[in-house]
Amino acid sequence: MAEDKHVMTMLVDNQPGVTSRVTGLFSSKGFNIESICGSPTNDPNVSRITIVTAANPPVIEQIEKQLRKLVNVIKLRSLNGPKSVRRELALICVHAKAEQRAEVLRIVDIFRGKIVDAGLEHFIIEVTGEEAKIQAVLNLLKPIGIKKLARTGMIGLIREPK
Amino acid sequence: MMTGAQILMNILKDENVDTIFGFPGGAVIDIYDELARTGIRHILVRHEQGAVHAADGYARASGKVGVCLVTSGPGATNTVTGIASAFADSIPIVVLTGQVPTHLIGNDAFQEVDIVGITRSCTKHNYLVESITDLARILKEAFYLARSGRPGPVLVDIPKNIASAKTDFTPPGDVRLRSYNPTYRPNQKQMREVVRLLQAAERPLIFAGGGVILSKGAAELTHLAQTARIPVTTSLMGLGAFPGSDPLFLGMIGMHGTYAANMSASTCDLMLAVGVRFDDRVTGKTDAFARQAAIVHIDIDPTSIRKNIPVSVPLVGDCRISLQMLNEMTGTAAGDAPSPARVEWLGRIAEWKRTQPLSYHQGESIKPQHVVEKVCELTRGEAIITTEVGQNQMWAAQFYRFDHPNRFITSGGLGCMGFGLPAAIGAQIACPDQVVVDIAGDGSIQMNIQEMATAVQYNLPIKIVILNNGYLGMVRQWQELFYGRRYSSTRMNHAPDFVKLAEAYGAVGLRATRPEEMEPVLKQGLAERKPVIMDIVVEAEEGVYPMVPSGAPITEMLLV
Structure with a gap:
């Protein structure tokens, strides 16, 4: 069965060790985590963890059930398709000598990125978007030379009813 | 104002805990000091693993939550195997571990281990108590989690300074x-869909598991x-979820299941699976399992459903409540004469049972299956049976007839050797008037x-039958069978003299080596009011049959 990327977001008790319970579940059951992102919500007792995983549908079903079984997981939703918004932020440090600077700036402009740090031989670029957009920026910057890369992993929210 | 230890005793009484199994140490000395002032009975085991297995046996025999108390560090790590066994079999226990004082946590203090981290994946849930104000709530939650839903072990790690700190207790x-x-x-x-399938089925089969016993749904x-x-x-x-002496009973399914059970599973057109999790020892090759059947799966744990086997009708719910509803909804059909198709199905099963019953050949030496049959006969099938793990466990499962739930106590999921003796101790404490036999x-x-000393200290008349x-x-x-008879490290030729060993502990030791000695020894041992070890020297190379090779379909059985 085909393995598809799957984004899930969950509200969890904001207590020590909860992230470890979630990630421990993935490692002990042999599931994989592509990215994980967690932080407190507007309720300080509750955190939101968003995980991207790749698995076939029966395994996804099992992952979701296992996560819901954790006593500290309050609520879990899938974040796939048009009913949700998903974003990731990437900081990309690229080589940028004189002859490349214009090209880099053009790419940043096309993707509505920002230069957040600049030196004689580098830029640090900030880009936000869905995974496809981040991937597209990286594809264009790769030939110029990516020195360092940091990505937050996916976050997202379900859209409210219109 | 109350100390943490006093709060703990308060909650234990509130939870109707009358017995705990444990072993003291530095980090729990305040708790033990308080424990001695209460009416709660403490059973001093000789190794912390024994405490957890005993609490497990107590929980299974009594249907209550078993409790154990151990110290930090090695006391805590010694509980891990017992906890993992209770977790695999969904047994409600609460494990209380001492911890170094909160200000030392993380400093590699004497007898410090991160037991919450270590047991995260083998407990239903666990807690480190970080403030005395959380203690009462956490303890109440621990008992609630242990016994509700799909039961399981819950661990509460209590730092020494929390046990001695004081607070206002509400x-x-x-x-x-x-x-x-x-x-x-x-x-x-x-449920209505299940009723429809049940009424339409020509060759239905019920496959019942531990969930039926845990939910008290055997009736x-x-x-x-x-x-x-x-x-x-x-x-x-x-x-024990269904009477072993009822003609509708087929025996156990799976790797060492009966011919009739395994053939029925492969031939049925409807399998009503209740409180099971389709372990690999049950299913064999999953693709070939119950191929002709629509499977209805009732379980309180959603993760059990569709984990190993695809099912037609998933049903998340308590086994007893679900069965009760099914009984009410199918009530009208009761008493009807069975359909011709059903008569034929029951006839086919009767034929399988008749042609391939569980069997063994008598010989010059004592046969282990015969010993179990004799124990069953002499205890009229009414004993509580605990087992160790391996052949003894399978022979006990095959040749003892269980007519009631909560009488067969074995480490099923984890398959943990060393389980039977401490579990027998726990079961005997839960049921002082019953005969408890460890096969x-x-x-x-x-x-x-080492738990022989515990049995003798508390005068628990458990009967240990060693199939030696x-x-x-x-x-x-x-x-x-599968490794060309190369018996690598499986010969146990430096065992102690079990009769002398029993006597050294202050128990009774008996031995049978000839077939004619077996029954008198069992009779004498079972009549004793003391702990007894019966060393029954049996056929050395007897095998457990039927046997399905690992990973094969369960219809591919090696027979006697």
Whole structure:
């Protein structure tokens, strides 16, 4: 069965060790985590963890059930398709000598990125978007030379009813 | 003002705990000091693993939550195997571990281990108490989590300074956890679908597991099967959920299941699976399992459903409540004459049972199966049986007839050697008037033999029947069948003299080596009012049959 990327977001008790319970579940059951992102919500007792995983549908079903079984997981939703918004932020440090600077700036402009740090031989670029957009920026910057890369992993929210 | 230790005693009394199994140490000395002033009985084991198995045996025999108390560090790590066994079999226990004082946590203090981290994946949930104000709530939650939903072990790690700190104690109210609400009542619409399938089925089969016993649903299951004339097989954990002496009972399914059970599973057109999790020892090759059947799966744990086997109708709910509803909904059909198709189905099963019953050949030496049959006969099938793990466990499951739930106590999921003796101690404390027999092997019994001292200290008249074949028999059997008889490290030729060992502990030791000695020894041993070890020297290379090779379809059985 085909393995598809799957984004899930969950509200969890904001207590020590909860992230470890979630990630421990993935490692002990042999599931994989592509990215994980967690932080407190507007309720300080509750955190939101968003995980991207790749698995076939029966395994996804099992992952979701296992996560819901954790006593500290309050609520879990899938974040796939048009009913949700998903974003990731990437900081990309690229080589940028004189002859490349214009090209880099053009790419940043096309993707509505920002230069957040600049030196004689580098830029640090900030880009936000869905995974496809981040991937597209990286594809264009790769030939110029990516020195360092940091990505937050996916976050997202379900859209409210219109 | 109350100390943490006093709060703990308060909650234990509130939870009707009358017995705890434990072993003291520095980090729990305040708790032990307080414990001695209460009416709660403390059973001093000789190794912390024994405490957990004993609490497990106590929980299974009594249906209550078992409790154990150990110190930090090695005391805590010694509980891990017991916890993992209780977790695999969904047994409600609360494990209280001492911890170094909060200001030392993380400093590699003397007898410090991160037991919450270590047991995260083998507990239903666990807690480190970080403030005395949380203690009462956490303890109440621990008991609630242990026994509700799919039961399981819960560990509470209590730092030494929390046990001695003082606070104003207000009894916590009912536990409410917004993130934990087990579904007890199954979906009505799904239930109607189950009724429709049951009424349409020509070759139905009930496959019952430990969930039926844990939910106290054996009577409901028995009623359903007997009224609707549906044959029943069980997993190892389900033995006793349906009377073993009922003609509708097929015996256990799976790797060492009966011919009739395994053939029925492969031939049935409807499998009503209740409180099971389709372990690999049950299913064999999953693609070939119950290929002709629509499978209805009732379980309180949604993760059990569709984990190993695809099912036609998933039903999340408590087994007893679900069976009760099924009985009510199918009530009208009761008493009807069975359809011709059903008569034919029951006839086919009777034929399988007749042509391939569980059997063995008598010989010059004592046969272990014969010993178990004799124990069953002499205890009229009414004893509580615990087992070690391996051949002894399978023979006990095959040749003892279980007519009631909570009488067969075995480490099913984890398969933990050394389980039977401490579990027998726990069961005997839960049921002082019952005969408790540990069917053991000469290998397994040595894994927690130190608990003989516990049995003698508390004058628990447990009966240990060692099926002594001088081998780690189950591994030897695999080596015989699949590894060219190369008996690598399975010969146990330096066992102690078990009779002398029993006597050294202050127990009774008996031995039988010839077939004619077996029954008198069992009779004498069972009549004793003291702990007894009966060393029964049995055929060395006897095997457990039927046997399905690992990973093969369960219809591919090696027979006697």
